[in-house]
Amino acid sequence: xxxxxxxxxxxxxxxxxxxxxxxxxxxxxxxxxxxxxxxxxxxxxxxxxxxxxxxxxxxxxxxxxxxxxxxxxxxxxxxxxxxxxxxxxxxxxxxxxxxxxxxxxxxxxxxxxxxxxxxxxxxxxxxxxxxxxxxxxxxxxxxxxxxxxxxxxxxxxxxxxxxxxxxxxxxxxxxxxxxxxxxxxxxxxxxxxxxxxxxxxxxxxxxxxxxx
Numbered sequence: 116x117x118x119x120x121x122x123x124x125x126x127x128x129x130x131x132x133x134x135x136x137x138x139x140x141x142x143x144x145x146x147x148x149x150x151x152x153x154x155x156x157x158x159x160x161x162x163x164x165x166x167x168x169x170x171x172x173x174x175x176x177x178x179x180x181x182x183x184x185x186x187x188x189x190x191x192x193x194x195x196x197x198x199x200x201x202x203x204x205x206x207x208x209x210x211x212x213x214x215x216x217x218x219x220x221x222x223x224x225x226x227x228x229x230x231x232x233x234x235x236x237x238x239x240x241x242x243x244x245x246x247x248x249x250x251x252x253x254x255x256x257x258x259x260x261x262x263x264x265x266x267x268x269x270x271x272x273x274x275x276x277x278x279x280x281x282x283x284x285x286x287x288x289x290x291x292x293x294x295x296x297x298x299x300x301x302x303x304x305x306x307x308x309x310x311x312x313x314x315x316x317x318x319x320x321x322x323x324x325x326x327x
Contacts, residue, residue, distance in 0.1 A: 127182040127216055140169035144176060151183060159183045174204035178213055185220055193220040211240035215247050222254065227261070230254055 147162030163180040170176060181196030197217040204210050218233035234251040238244065 127185060127219075140166045140173065140176075143169065144173075144179070147179060147183070151179065151186075154186075156183050156186045160187070172203050174200040174206075174209060174213075177203065178209065178216075181213075181216060181220070185216065185223075188223075190220045190223045193217075194224075207240050211237050211244065211247075214240070215244070215250075218247075218250065218254075222250075227254060227258055231258065 143162050143166035147159045147166065150156070150159035150162060160180065160183045163176055163183060166173070166176045167180065177196045177200035181193040181200065184190075184193040184196060194217055197213045197220065201210055201213045201217075204213065214233050214237035218230040218237065221230035221233060231251065231254045234247050234254065237247045238251060241247065
């Protein structure tokens with residue numbers, strides 16, 4: 116399968132807590148952010164998961180957890196976290212970022228159509244986002260190219276199938292008796308032609324020379 120990751124922008128940003136939560140949850144989020152920036156993704160994931168235990172409806176925690184899962188190449192889990200954040204976020208700006216990152220995680224899974232849907236929805240929330248627009252354009256172009264290639268492959272397969280279905284000329288199969296009869300008929304025909312030639316030759320010799 117084709118790897119699209121090199122043609123799309125990846126922009127994962129950490130979010131601070133945007134709703135009022137217990138001090139413990141905020142502390143865990145800050146710890147997770149610190150580990151994330153240090154690229155210690157296992158530790159950051161643990162901190163975010165602890166924060167979810169304290170504040171399960173905090174969309175920022177789901178978003179940051181999704182980013183950590185993305186960095187660990189757990190793209191399917193990242194999509195689930197982004198979706199959870201979308202369900203809980205009242206802020207359009209954050210929803211737009213969730214959808215953008217979701218689209219990138221989907222393209223990493225070769226889910227072109229789903230990534231297109233995510234980026235379309237992201238662009239509706241922020242039409243001025245350049246990264247989203249360019250990723251969407253590239254994804255739509257890729258889909259168009261795939262459709263053209265599929266059409267070519269289908270024509271090629273149909274041509275092969277048509278050639279395969281064409282009836283092959285059947286070879287004549289004669290048994291021994293038929294072969295003997297055919298040879299006898301050919302011998303008889305040859306004898307008749309030879310006799311006729313001899314008859315014409317005799318007739319020609321018996322005619323007098325022309326008197327001038």
